[in-house]
Amino acid sequence: MFVADIPGARADGIDVTFDDGVLSVVAAVPARELPGRAVRQEYGIGNYRRSFRLGDGFDGSAISADYRRGMLTIRVPRLAAVWPRKVEVRAG
Amino acid sequence: MSLIPFRTKRSSGMEPGSLATLADFRNEMNRLFEGFFSRPLAAAPWFETIEPGQWLPAVDMAENDTRIHVRAELPGIDPKDVDVSVSEDRLVISGEKRSEKESSGEGWSHRESHCGSFSRAIPLPEPVDPARVTARYDKGVLTVELTKSPASASRKVPVQTKA
Numbered sequence: 385m386f387v388a389d390i391p392g393a394r395a396d397g398i399d400v401t402f403d404d405g406v407l408s409v410v411a412a413v414p415a416r417e418l419p420g421r422a423v424r425q426e427y428g429i430g431n432y433r434r435s436f437r438l439g440d441g442f443d444g445s446a447i448s449a450d451y452r453r454g455m456l457t458i459r460v461p462r463l464a465a466v467w468p469r470k471v472e473v474r475a476g
Numbered sequence: 477m478s479l480i481p482f483r484t485k486r487s488s489g490m491e492p493g494s495l496a497t498l499a500d501f502r503n504e505m506n507r508l509f510e511g512f513f514s515r516p517l518a519a520a521p522w523f524e525t526i527e528p529g530q531w532l533p534a535v536d537m538a539e540n541d542t543r544i545h546v547r548a549e550l551p552g553i554d555p556k557d558v559d560v561s562v563s564e565d566r567l568v569i570s571g572e573k574r575s576e577k578e579s580s581g582e583g584w585s586h587r588e589s590h591c592g593s594f595s596r597a598i599p600l601p602e603p604v605d606p607a608r609v610t611a612r613y614d615k616g617v618l619t620v621e622l623t624k625s626p627a628s629a630s631r632k633v634p635v636q637t638k639a
Contacts, residue, residue, distance in 0.1 A: 389551040389589050391616030420540030427534035427549050454616010455552035
């Protein structure tokens with residue numbers, strides 16, 4: 385599970401992709417100018433971009449993403465374990 | 477084999493510039509660096525102080541002739557957990573960000589985002605009317621609009637002369 389703070393974005397402006405074991409998040413955030421002259425500016429303006437290499441063992445077709453209250457939650461399910469597998473030896 | 481401890485020979489009356497002085501200097505620098513980097517820059521003494529476990533949301537503020545607008549980044553917070561209070565010259569935004577994952581009993585393998593209680597007392601550039609304040613929370617951003625107090629508007633002061 386990934387939880388990312390993306391305040392001020394819109395759900396339709398967030399792209400989540402999983403390609404070749406890499407989970408990528410790109411989010412567009414509209415300009416946030418306040419009316420009047422700036423007195424204090426602490427947070428950055430711009431879009432968000434972040435990638436994570438997860439490697440094999442994850443089910444890219446079953447990823448879910450939920451954006452709520454400025455926070456993106458991505459759930460990446462693991463593939464059912466395939467290896468190692470015990471092979472039964474049958475007697476002839 | 478025994479290890480021989482490093483001795484500063486502080487009591488041996490060494491001159492300034494000796495190893496003892498360098499060791500003291502190194503220790504003092506270590507103490508300063510540890511104190512400085514163990515807390516966020518925004519929590520440095522010349523900004524605001526925070527308690528351990530607290531965090532400080534980023535804040536933007538702008539003003540025009542009649543109003544002051546403040547925006548604070550508060551992602552992932554239930555608006556019911558946010559308190560906004562206003563005095564004539566100060567806006568206080570406080571509350572708590574709860575971790576959904578902790579309640580589910582899972583652990584984090586990597587963590588960058590803040591969690592826990594927060595509080596910011598933001599000095600206002602001009603006095604405001606505490607009765608005329610609106611606060612709105614949308615997509616993780618809190619926007620507070622304050623109306624400047626009419627008394628704060630500049631006024632001409634007549635210069636009196638002796639009769």
